[in-house]
Every structure is written in structure tokens, then in C-alpha cells.
Amino acid sequence: MDANIPVSAHPRVVIVGCGFGGLRLAKELRDAPVQVVMIDRNNYHKFQPLLYQVATGALEADSIAYPIRKIFAGQTNFFYRMADVQCVDSKRNVIVTTVGEIHYDHLVLATGSLTNFFGNETIEKHSMQIKSIPNALNLRSFIFQNFEKALLTTNPEEYQALMNIVVVGGGATGVEISGSLAEMRRHVLPKDYPELDLGQMQIFLVESGGALLKPMSKKSQDDSRRYLEDLGVKVRLNTRVLRYENSRVYYSDTEYIPTDNLIWAAGVNGAEVPGLPPEAITRNKRINVNRWNRVDGFENIYAIGDVANMITDDMPQGLPMLAPVAQQQGTHLGKNFKRILKNQPPLDFKYFNKGVMAIVSRNKAVVDLPKDVHFNGIFGWFTWLFVHLMTLVGFRNKVVAFADWAIGYFSSDQALRLIIRPFNRLDMKDDKGKKAAERQNATPEYIPTPPAIQTPVTS
Numbered sequence: 001m002d003a004n005i006p007v008s009a010h011p012r013v014v015i016v017g018c019g020f021g022g023l024r025l026a027k028e029l030r031d032a033p034v035q036v037v038m039i040d041r042n043n044y045h046k047f048q049p050l051l052y053q054v055a056t057g058a059l060e061a062d063s064i065a066y067p068i069r070k071i072f073a074g075q076t077n078f079f080y081r082m083a084d085v086q087c088v089d090s091k092r093n094v095i096v097t098t099v100g101e102i103h104y105d106h107l108v109l110a111t112g113s114l115t116n117f118f119g120n121e122t123i124e125k126h127s128m129q130i131k132s133i134p135n136a137l138n139l140r141s142f143i144f145q146n147f148e149k150a151l152l153t154t155n156p157e158e159y160q161a162l163m164n165i166v167v168v169g170g171g172a173t174g175v176e177i178s179g180s181l182a183e184m185r186r187h188v189l190p191k192d193y194p195e196l197d198l199g200q201m202q203i204f205l206v207e208s209g210g211a212l213l214k215p216m217s218k219k220s221q222d223d224s225r226r227y228l229e230d231l232g233v234k235v236r237l238n239t240r241v242l243r244y245e246n247s248r249v250y251y252s253d254t255e256y257i258p259t260d261n262l263i264w265a266a267g268v269n270g271a272e273v274p275g276l277p278p279e280a281i282t283r284n285k286r287i288n289v290n291r292w293n294r295v296d297g298f299e300n301i302y303a304i305g306d307v308a309n310m311i312t313d314d315m316p317q318g319l320p321m322l323a324p325v326a327q328q329q330g331t332h333l334g335k336n337f338k339r340i341l342k343n344q345p346p347l348d349f350k351y352f353n354k355g356v357m358a359i360v361s362r363n364k365a366v367v368d369l370p371k372d373v374h375f376n377g378i379f380g381w382f383t384w385l386f387v388h389l390m391t392l393v394g395f396r397n398k399v400v401a402f403a404d405w406a407i408g409y410f411s412s413d414q415a416l417r418l419i420i421r422p423f424n425r426l427d428m429k430d431d432k433g434k435k436a437a438e439r440q441n442a443t444p445e446y447i448p449t450p451p452a453i454q455t456p457v458t459s
């Protein structure tokens with residue numbers, strides 16, 4: 001039992017997840033009379049807002065992650081175990097993990113979120129998501145692999161599918177990755193792939209709602225759309241993806257976009273841990289907490305960050321799933337633990353919104369600050385760069401990211417385009433390939449009738 005964690009005279013606070021929230025909480029507790037036990041399935045903290053830059057070759061994976069043990073080196077009340085938490089047994093005050101059961105006096109769930117595929121198994125199986133570093137590296141390799149395959153095919157429909165990229169979800173991730181891919185098409189691909197007809201490569205950003213960047217101001221929504229369209233991204237609003245079959249993304253029974261590169265950024269659910277009663281869990285799998293981040297119905301279980309659903313007067317739908325919310329809740333809960341240990345009553349959490357921003361491309365970003373302050377363009381872009389650089393964990397990461405960005409800016413090049421996943425020529429879907437045969441023999445429900453109207457490719 002207890003994964004060889006030393007016995008302590010102090011109460012044990014077990015934190016599951018060293019993301020933005022868990023990290024801040026553990027740091028806040030560095031001088032508190034508690035034993036801090038951190039459990040994470042990865043031995044590093046990752047900076048999710050920059051994952052898309054890894055996926056598009058602008059940043060190295062190592063520059064957006066930092067080893068947990070290094071972050072907490074010297075914090076004597078801190079213990080880390082690398083493990084996957086499988087469930088909570090609240091009756092016995094233990095969590096069940098892949099390295100055994102671990103006892104807690106106080107448990108904090110800071111497990112973040114998971115991609116929401118809205119129950120569509122085909123999309124879940126065949127699309128690419130950007131939630132982890134392996135996802136981002138895989139996405140980068142996969143897209144370049146498809147360009148290599150495009151050079152080998154003689155089948156026009158297959159060529160189009162290999163070249164097209166469809167991004168679903170018009171939130172910050174969808175906007176940022178679409179802009180970055182469009183820049184890659186403009187600056188990198190003509191040099192690397194002079195044999196490819198890039199005029200045929202189309203990047204679609206598909207959003208089911210009526211605007212991009214829904215939580216931002218109308219001005220930012222319009223500016224970001226204009227920036228993307230200037231880069232040649234085809235923005236399709238009010239368009240819901242229905243299914244993905246035979247290299248076609250269908251958005252009605254008869255209309256589709258041919259693509260082998262489907263990127264799913266259409267939403268997230270809380271990454272709940274099994275074992276809590278159903279009434280504590282919301283429809284999108286977040287855990288209901290009070291204003292002290294305490295889980296409804298429990299005295300010693302807390303949740304912070306994306307996985308926590310905290311309702312406030314000004315946010316009746318729950319606080320947004322954003323890094324600053326997780327960070328502020330982590331710090332606040334740490335302070336409340338210290339108060340509880342001194343028999344003082346905990347204080348309510350108040351979210352301080354410092355603003356929201358999104359980058360579209362070089363010199364183009366949108367920033368909304370409180371009190372309706374909005375700016376964009378190159379000033380917004382510098383603001384975005386500065387804030388992200390300052391928030392990265394670790395001096396080395398800041399320096400490497402700055403160097404990668406500076407080189408990319410002055411050379412209009414993204415240096416990182418190695419394909420580091422297996423490439424199998426037999427996976428090709430040309431006339432001789434198995435998948436082309438599958439497409440021709442598609443089951444009737446996927447053969448559109450009357451014949452499919454392909455999205456205009458030159459509009």
C-alpha cells in the first residue's frame with residue numbers, strides 16, 4: 001500500500017494531475033505542515049496552449065514540457081509517483097492507481113479535460129486530436145506523411161484527400177492551428193514540396209456555431225475570421241460535421257469535403273475519475289464543486305481546473321476551462337488549506353479575468369482585455385508572444401521557444417518537420433490500394449444519392 005511514500009506526521013494532501021491547477025496548488029503548499037503527494041501519468045507538466053505549435057513544427061516538444069521532479073526539486077514535503085489513477089474509494093479514503101492504492105487525508109482532483117467526440121466513434125478513431133504531446137507529434141508526422149503519399153498517387157480524388165486539411169471547431173485551438181497550417185502552406189511547403197500542386201491544398205475550418213472564438217468580443221471574432229480568410233483558410237460557420245467515412249467529412253447527407261487529415265478540436269469534457277456519485281458529475285463530465293472547490297457531498301475531496309464545475313453569479317454555466325482559472329483555483333485552494341489547518345474558515349474563490357487572446361498567424365492576433373479593451377494585429381501578436389513566453393515553465397524552455405520563434409519569424413520557416421512515425425507504402429489508397437477498393441465498395445448508406453456535390457474546391 002501507498003507506493004512506498006514515507007509515513008508523515010502531517011496530514012497527506014494527494015493531488016491527481018500536475019497541470020496548471022495541480023502545479024500551482026503543490027507550490028502554494030511548499031511551506032505548509034502537510035505532506036504533498038502528486039500523482040500524474042506523465043512525469044512532466046505540459047503547456048497545452050502551445051501544443052498546436054508543436055503540431056505544426058514551430059516549437060520543439062521539449063520546450064513546452066518540464067519534468068515534475070525538477071519543478072519541485074528542493075520542496076521537502078513533496079513526493080511524486082508516476083501512475084494512472086483509476087478510481088476513488090471515498091469510503092476508505094484511498095485512490096486506486098496503476099502502482100497500487102494510495103491513502104489520502106485530503107484529495108484534490110486536477111485531472112483536466114478530454115476531447116469530446118460527442119459519441120461519434122468513427123471520428124474518434126480516425127481523426128487527430130491535440131490534447132497531449134504524443135498527439136501533437138503524431139499530427140505533425142501524419143500530415144507530412146500524407147504529403148509524401150500525395151507525391152506517389154495518380155488518383156485525383158485520393159490526391160485531393162491527402163492534400164486537404166479539415167479542422168473542426170472554431171475555438172482558439174481550431175483558429176490557431178488553421179492559421180499556422182495556412183502559413184506553412186504559404187512559406188514552407190513550396191520550398192519542401194515543389195512537385196506538389198499546392199493550389200489544390202485547401203484548409204477548411206468548420207464550426208457548428210455562427211462565429212469563431214465564441215467567448216471573445218464580436219470585434220475579435222470578425223478580425224480572426226478576416227485574418228484566416230486572407231491566408232486562404234475556408235471558414236465554414238453554422239456547419240455541423242455529421243460523419244467521417246471513406247476519407248470524406250460529411251456535413252450533410254450529400255455534401256462532403258474529401259480529406260485524410262481531419263483535426264478534431266470541437267470541444268472537451270472533464271476528465272472525471274470514476275468513484276464519485278453520479279449527482280456530483282455534470283453532463284459534460286465535470287465535477288460539481290462549491291466556492292471552496294470542495295466536491296458536493298464530501299468533506300475532504302476537492303476538484304480544481306477544467307475538471308471542476310464551479311458556478312458563480314456572473315458565470316451560471318460554470319467557470320470557463322482556461323489555464324488562468326486552473327492556476328488561480330490551485331493557488332486559492334492552497335491558501336484555504338493553510339486556513340483550514342489553522343482552524344480558520346475557508347474563503348470563497350473569485351475568478352480574476354485578466355483577458356483572453358488568440359493568435360492567427362505572424363503579426364496577427366486578437367486580444368480582449370476587461371472593460372471592453374480590444375486590440376489586434378502586430379501589437380496583439382507581440383502581447384500573445386510575451387504572455388506565453390513568460391508563462392512557460394523553466395528558463396531553458398523560455399530561451400528555446402524564443403529562439404525557435406525568432407528563427408521562424410526572420411526566416412519564414414518552421415524547422416521541425418521530421419516524420420517520426422512509421423510510413424507504410426502499402427497504406428496508400430491509390431487505384432491498386434485496398435482502401436480505394438473499400439471506397440468503391442462503400443456501403444450504400446455512405447454513397448450519397450444523388451451523387452455527392454463536392455464542396456467547391458476553388459471558391
Ligand SMILES: Cc1cc2nc3c(=O)[nH]c(=O)nc-3n(C[C@H](O)[C@H](O)[C@H](O)COP(=O)(O)OP(=O)(O)OC[C@H]3O[C@@H](n4cnc5c(N)ncnc54)[C@H](O)[C@@H]3O)c2cc1C
Nearest residue numbers: 017019020021041048049085111112305306321322323326
Ligand atoms: C490545444 C489546447 C490549447 C489551449 N489553449 C489555451 C489558451 O490559449 N488559453 C487558455 O487559458 N487555456 C487554453 N487551453 C486550456 C488549458 O490548457 C486548460 O484550461 C488547462 O490546462 C487546465 O488545467 P488543469 O490543471 O485543469 O488540467 P491540465 O493542465 O489538463 O492537467 C491535467 C493533468 O492531469 C493528468 N491526469 C489526468 N488524468 C489522470 C489520471 N487519471 N491519472 C493520472 N494523471 C492524470 C494529466 O496527465 C495532466 O498532467 C488549451 C487547451 C488545449 C488542449
